[in-house]
Amino acid sequence: MTDAADLADRVQDGDLRLYELEEHADHETAATARRLLVERETGADLSAVGQYAFDAADADANIENAIGGAQLPMGVVGPVEVDGGAAAGEYYLPLATTEGALLASVNRGLSAIRSAGGAQARVTKNGMTRAPVFRVQGIVEAKAVVEWVEENVDRLREAAESTTNHGELLDVEPYVVGDSVYLRFAYDTKDAMGMNMATIATGEACELVEDETPADLVALSGNLCSDKKPAAINAVQGRGRSVTADVELDRELVEERLGTTPEAIEEANTRKNLVGSAKAGSLGFNAHAANVVAAAFLATGQDAAQVVEGSNAITTIEERGDSLYASVSIASLEVGTVGGGTKLPTQAEALDVLGVRGGGDPAGSNADELAEIIAVGALAGELSLLAALASRHLSSAHEDLGR
Structure with missing residues (x-):
């Protein structure tokens, strides 16, 4: 059996490279050697x-x-009743973070939501995108490529879906900029987050475009997708799952549990999340939705870099006389319950807490359920932070918790 120290010696001597160790030993020994x-x-x-x-x-x-492995503290918030298109019942939501006071804040919001009988949530749109960019000679060829694509979506669908047993091509939307043609492919990737699935499927479709049109592929991703970057197209058209959660809280409940009034929370939301975000040129019109999205992603094995798109959310608050209406609409929540990091032990256990590990029946329902639960968690976080700001308790809350 190969010794880890010997492998480390060989790397230091230049006989082996770091990435070659698994060719000479089992994975545990290779990791130890590194x-x-x-x-x-x-x-x-x-x-x-x-x-x-x-x-x-x-x-x-x-x-x-x-x-080896990086370890993060994981906690749980809830339970809270969720009435969703896929989610139905009471849920505990595991969250992994290093930010003290976050779970306490989310739990306060969930407590208020629970006292109101729970929250509603719905996935309103689903489509993982990949947008290759092609080179043409000019606008005449670009127009010809666009016309061919619009007339041959079925052929592109057949090519793309030949690479997967689960994914479905939903749409191909062309965009032209001078001598560049972008084709934004959108897929239903079922319970997978689906970025790899969409990439492989789009690659196959691109070969057909090159065979049948004057277009030459420059890059399989032309950034119009747009993956892991702030992008207005995702705010408008969505990417992954677009999901909204909302709740209506009685005035008495707001005053008792959140320590403020519906009017104060509405004003804080308008001046901070809407006007302040507009002045800043922000793509997210919310208080801190990314906090819950990130913590849920880390706990359940999602692609953490896609928190960029997950922060693309709008929070609305409306005082309705005897009640407060609150909603969070997340335009680009890219989640899956199969593949990627969802297979790792602690992440799989967190998905088990939610009851959504693996493929759903029907396909896609588990990922929809996860998206709806995360949206309710984000809604709770928004309510709690806005209430803390409206009542001027934000700094004292962090002070009291020693964070």
Whole structure:
């Protein structure tokens, strides 16, 4: 059996590269060897990094040059009743974060929502996108490519869907900028987040476009998708799942549980989330929706970089006399319950807490359910923070919790 220290020696001597270690030893030994090497080179103690709950081989699809695992505190908020298109019942929501007071704040919002009988939530749109960019000679060829695409969506669908047993091509939308043609493909990826699925399927469709038109593929992603970047197109058209959660709270409940009034929360939302965000040129018109999205993503094995799009949310508040109406609409929530990080042990257990691990019946229902629950969590976070701001309790709350 190959010794980890020997492997580390060979890397230091230049006989092996870091990424080659799994060719000479099992995954656990390879990870140990890399830790030894990094400890020697940097003087760091990686004993905590070396303690993790998964088999290194099982994470091979998730990481390269593995040295161990990163651990985050995970907590839980709830339970809260969710009346959704896919979600139905009471849920605890696991959240992983390093931000003290976050879960306490979300839980306060959920407590108010629970006292109101729960929240409603619906996925209103679904479509994971990939937008390749093609080169043409000029606008005449560009127009010809657009016309061909519009007339041959069925052929593009057949090509794209030949690469997957689950994904469905929903639409192809062309955009022209000079001698560049962008085709924004949108897919129903069912219970997978689906970025890889969409990329592979689009690659197959691009070959057909090149065979049948004057267009030459420049890049499989032309940034009109738009993945892991702030983008107005995602705010308007959505990406992944577009989901809204809302609730109506009695005035007495607002005053008792949130320590303020519907009028004060409405004013804080208007001046902060709407006017302030507009003045800042923000693509997110919310208080901190990304806080809950990020914590839920880390807990359940989602692609953490897509929190960028998950922050693309609008919070609305309306005082209705004897009650307060509140909603959060997240335009681009990219979640899945199969594939990627959802297979890792702690993330899989968090999905089990929610009851959504694996593929749903019908396909896509588990990912819809997860999206609706996260949206309710974000709504709770918005209510709690806006109430804290309206009552001027934000700094004292952090002070009291020692954060």
